[in-house]
Amino acid sequence: MKALSLYQDNGTLIHRVDPISKLLYIAAAIFIPVVLTGFTAGLAMLGLSLMLLVLARVLRKVVPLIGFSMLVLISVVIIQGLFYAGNRQVMFALGGVHFYREGLLFSAAICVRVLNILCAFALLVLTTRPSDLIESLVRQGLSPHFGYVLSSVLQIIPQMTGTMETITDAQRSRGMETEGSLMVRLRAFLPLIGPVVMNSLVSTRERSLALEVRAFSSRAQKTFLNEERVSTSNRVIKIVLLAAMAAAVAWRVVS
Amino acid sequence: MKKIVVEGLKYRYPLTAELALNDVSFEIEKGEFIGIIGRNLAGKSTLCQALMGLVPHFYKGAYGGSVTVDGLNVAQTEICELARKVGLVFQNPFTQVSGSKMTVYEELAFGLENLGVPRAEMMPRIESAMALLGIERFGKRNPFDLSGGQMQRMAIASVIAMAPDIIVLDEPTSQLDPQGSEEVFQAIQALSRQGMTVIMVEHKMEKIARYSDRVMLLDHGRLVDFDTPERVFSRDDLAQYGIAAPIFARICQGLGIRTPQTGLYPMTLDDAYDQVVNWHE
Amino acid sequence: MKNSMWSLKLSTSALVLIPAAVGINYIGKLFAGLLKLPLWLDAIGTVLAAMLAGPVVGAICGAINNVIYGLTMDPISFIYGLTSIGIGLSVGVLAHRGRITGIGSAVVVGLIAAVVSTVISTPINIGFWGGQTGNVWGDLVFAWMAAHHFPVWMSSTVDEFIVDVPDKIATVIVAYGIFKGLPQKMTILFRHDSQTEQL
Numbered sequence: 001m002k003a004l005s006l007y008q009d010n011g012t013l014i015h016r017v018d019p020i021s022k023l024l025y026i027a028a029a030i031f032i033p034v035v036l037t038g039f040t041a042g043l044a045m046l047g048l049s050l051m052l053l054v055l056a057r058v059l060r061k062v063v064p065l066i067g068f069s070m071l072v073l074i075s076v077v078i079i080q081g082l083f084y085a086g087n088r089q090v091m092f093a094l095g096g097v098h099f100y101r102e103g104l105l106f107s108a109a110i111c112v113r114v115l116n117i118l119c120a121f122a123l124l125v126l127t128t129r130p131s132d133l134i135e136s137l138v139r140q141g142l143s144p145h146f147g148y149v150l151s152s153v154l155q156i157i158p159q160m161t162g163t164m165e166t167i168t169d170a171q172r173s174r175g176m177e178t179e180g181s182l183m184v185r186l187r188a189f190l191p192l193i194g195p196v197v198m199n200s201l202v203s204t205r206e207r208s209l210a211l212e213v214r215a216f217s218s219r220a221q222k223t224f225l226n227e228e229r230v231s232t233s234n235r236v237i238k239i240v241l242l243a244a245m246a247a248a249v250a251w252r253v254v255s
Numbered sequence: 256m257k258k259i260v261v262e263g264l265k266y267r268y269p270l271t272a273e274l275a276l277n278d279v280s281f282e283i284e285k286g287e288f289i290g291i292i293g294r295n296l297a298g299k300s301t302l303c304q305a306l307m308g309l310v311p312h313f314y315k316g317a318y319g320g321s322v323t324v325d326g327l328n329v330a331q332t333e334i335c336e337l338a339r340k341v342g343l344v345f346q347n348p349f350t351q352v353s354g355s356k357m358t359v360y361e362e363l364a365f366g367l368e369n370l371g372v373p374r375a376e377m378m379p380r381i382e383s384a385m386a387l388l389g390i391e392r393f394g395k396r397n398p399f400d401l402s403g404g405q406m407q408r409m410a411i412a413s414v415i416a417m418a419p420d421i422i423v424l425d426e427p428t429s430q431l432d433p434q435g436s437e438e439v440f441q442a443i444q445a446l447s448r449q450g451m452t453v454i455m456v457e458h459k460m461e462k463i464a465r466y467s468d469r470v471m472l473l474d475h476g477r478l479v480d481f482d483t484p485e486r487v488f489s490r491d492d493l494a495q496y497g498i499a500a501p502i503f504a505r506i507c508q509g510l511g512i513r514t515p516q517t518g519l520y521p522m523t524l525d526d527a528y529d530q531v532v533n534w535h536e
Numbered sequence: 537m538k539n540s541m542w543s544l545k546l547s548t549s550a551l552v553l554i555p556a557a558v559g560i561n562y563i564g565k566l567f568a569g570l571l572k573l574p575l576w577l578d579a580i581g582t583v584l585a586a587m588l589a590g591p592v593v594g595a596i597c598g599a600i601n602n603v604i605y606g607l608t609m610d611p612i613s614f615i616y617g618l619t620s621i622g623i624g625l626s627v628g629v630l631a632h633r634g635r636i637t638g639i640g641s642a643v644v645v646g647l648i649a650a651v652v653s654t655v656i657s658t659p660i661n662i663g664f665w666g667g668q669t670g671n672v673w674g675d676l677v678f679a680w681m682a683a684h685h686f687p688v689w690m691s692s693t694v695d696e697f698i699v700d701v702p703d704k705i706a707t708v709i710v711a712y713g714i715f716k717g718l719p720q721k722m723t724i725l726f727r728h729d730s731q732t733e734q735l
């Protein structure tokens with residue numbers, strides 16, 4: 001069974017950067033363009049993220065990750081290009097409808113902002129094993145109980161989808177209709193999810209008991225099976241990112 | 256040295272009317288191997304959970320009497336504190352997985368991480384527990400990809416790695432074939448010989464007769480008998496409690512063969528063989 | 537009662553409920569997609585957890601749900617975690633005040649959840665997407681209103697609300713149906729007021 005994850009194990013340099021540095025990178029990628037305003041900073045950060053994604057050899061995997069947002073962005077460009085409240089100047093006409101300069105600029109800013117954030121996150125998500133991320137966070141002070149909850153979700157979802165496939169097949173073979181009018185499909189919903197849901201809720205009791213006997217509620221200082229990776233390069237990355245954010249603030253204050 | 260002292264223990268689960276445990280009292284010495292038998296719903300699992308504090312801390316409900324483990328009064332001690340002394344392996348191996356670890360090796364580490372065992376100490380403990388239960392090969396597997404029997408071995412190993420003084424096993428071989436059950440019993444016996452106190456619920460009477468020092472018979476939440484396997488299995492009212500004595504004892508009973516010194520039926524194949532040979536001479 | 541509802545100390549049972557609830561959210565969303573329903577149905581677990589264990593657990597379920605979606609599917613989900621937290625909190629409070637007694641009150645609670653969700657999501661939609669939700673039907677209304685020069689905040693609110701109302705009502709009804717079907721032996725584990733009685 002595989003845990004839910006988008007992690008691509010390519011073993012590049014980027015993969016060896018510690019998860020906390022990557023989180024800090026996301027913070028910087030969001031923070032710097034907000035402070036500096038305007039297109040350039042956002043575009044520069046986006047360019048940097050894309051470059052890092054290429055270095056990590058995961059650029060192609062970004063596409064499914066941002067697919068849905070891309071669709072929304074296209075509709076944003078169309079709707080704002082046509083109807084943005086500040087629209088004055090026609091930029092071009094397409095089949096009789098007018099696209100306005102103001103609306104297109106407004107939507108372009110949205111696109112840069114969203115893509116910038118998405119790509120920064122993609123860098124974390126595609127190059128970090130979720131369990132490593134969670135463990136790093138727990139070492140940094142996240143409650144181990146929350147750490148448990150996060151790792152447990154990543155295991156429980158593939159299990160539930162597995163059970164779900166079995167149930168769907170069983171219900172179909174018993175003649176339940178899953179296609180047809182909206183009413184038919186709505187009525188199919190509860191019998192389909194009911195058993196998986198009940199099952200997962202009822203097993204929470206035994207799971208809790210199992211955790212209790214394994215000293216889950218213990219207040220002892222938790223230890224880790226895996227060794228902590230500490231390296232100077234990771235410290236340098238963090239310092240550079242913090243410095244960049246400080247520099248952005250300074251720039252904004254001065255100019 | 257008394258490891259466990261139970262006095263007048265009574266317990267009722269929430270929302271139920273009947274007592275699951277009714278006035279149970281007994282004492283267990285350090286290093287003993289205790290077998291618990293009784294028909295379905297007799298209260299065996301409830302008693303196991305009372306030794307670990309899950310009854311009453313986890314379930315709440317109504318509780319009376321006292322359970323003392325290694326000098327600690329269970330009703331006043333937290334479960335995580337008791338988890339340092341008592342290990343509990345549940346009946347169902349499928350729901351005993353922590354559900355947050357990707358490999359069997361990490362799964363075994365889960366309890367040790369929670370207890371704060373230093374990393375250097377963790378690995379030898381995990382490895383020896385895996386070796387004892389014969390699951391070294393599966394170290395890198397995902398816990399959910401194991402068969403029922405392998406999962407059961409992993410569940411036992413996870414508890415053994417925590418190095419408890421007392422291990423309580425609730426039907427630990429239900430998913431194992433005869434060969435596998437025998438291996439697990441041997442492993443547990445090895446721990447018992449090293450001084451670990453073992454308490455095991457089991458339906459396989461032949462195994463109970465062979466491995467336990469004493470057998471506890473429960474029925475309807477009451478302690479019916481607590482004595483050597485020979486005495487308990489020589490009772491003539493066993494059927495009334497839904498128990499069938501080990502096959503060798505039944506054969507000897509049918510033939511009227513008793514061990515002359517005690518007047519009780521032989522329990523194991525070897526004893527039975529000796530007595531049958533004597534009887535023919 | 538009020539104190540215990542807001543207790544931040546989570547029992548092991550409550551913690552174990554969270555992954556199950558997030559899994560249920562996921563399954564709900566998956567099945568809604570599979571059956572091509574015009575609803576998301578991706579908060580059934582959060583609502584159930586809120587009914588079972590109160591507002592704190594409900595809110596945490598909401599937050600963790602979106603963190604996981606953000607990490608595994610769509611990073612934008614992180615920001616909408618605020619909406620999920622709001623839904624968990626509001627349903628949890630109403631459930632623990634005993635306001636959900638039947639289908640009728642489940643509809644009302646669904647409506648309240650939709651209002652909460654809209655109030656939190658709309659500013660995010662405006663800040664992030666210029667006001668749209670990404671739902672085809674809602675966005676068509678948004679486009680129509682934008683074309684007729686309604687203010688952005690109004691078109692955006694309507695866009696979100698008309699999608700949220702049927703979705704949240706359906707979600708609360710389904711969750712309530714499941715909640716009713718759960719054995720008491722299990723639901724009692726999440727009560728904040730159980731105590732051991734002396735015999």
Ligand SMILES: Nc1ncnc2c1ncn2[C@@H]1O[C@H](COP(=O)(O)OP(=O)(O)OP(=O)(O)O)[C@@H](O)[C@H]1O
Pocket residue numbers: 268269271275293294295296297298299300301302346721
């Ligand atoms: N969580 C629970 N809530 C309410 N009642 C319970 C619970 N668990 C067990 N009981 C009841 O307590 C009594 C004793 O059950 P217990 O599980 O201890 O029996 P058992 O001897 O282990 O049975 P088995 O051989 O089937 O495992 C039974 O009447 C059972 O119905």
Ligand SMILES: [Mg+2]
Pocket residue numbers: 299300301346425
């Ligand atoms: Mg039992």
